[in-house]
Amino acid sequence: MNDSLGGDGNTISYVEWADSAMVYGWSTSADLERNMGLGLCKSVGFLVYEDTEKIVLALNAACNDKTAPFGEILSIPQACIRKHCSVEILDNNDKKCLTGQGG
Numbered sequence: 001m002n003d004s005l006g007g008d009g010n011t012i013s014y015v016e017w018a019d020s021a022m023v024y025g026w027s028t029s030a031d032l033e034r035n036m037g038l039g040l041c042k043s044v045g046f047l048v049y050e051d052t053e054k055i056v057l058a059l060n061a062a063c064n065d066k067t068a069p070f071g072e073i074l075s076i077p078q079a080c081i082r083k084h085c086s087v088e089i090l091d092n093n094d095k096k097c098l099t100g101q102g103g
Contacts, residue, residue, distance in 0.1 A: 009046050011046065013046075013057055019038060020039065021036065043076065045074060053077065056076075
């Protein structure tokens with residue numbers, strides 16, 4: 001999906017990404033050089049939007065609601081992404097998908 005909104009809810013994405021991290025309390029610069037790193041995150045969700053700046057995932061996608069089809073939205077800056085892969089899933093109207101049978 002390139003520079004567009006309105007994901008169809010049929011693409012699942014897995015993203016590994018770096019996030020900011022914080023050390024609480026007092027530290028020396030030597031301690032920080034040795035021990036300070038980025039937070040590494042893993043997220044999975046429905047691909048809603050992607051452009052050169054960000055990727056947007058939704059934890060939930062409604063099967064029948066076209067007015068607000070996505071819930072629990074996460075926007076991840078492209079500069080933070082270490083790994084990204086996507087897979088298409090069965091169409092929402094596929095009986096195998098709805099009944100839990102098969103693939």
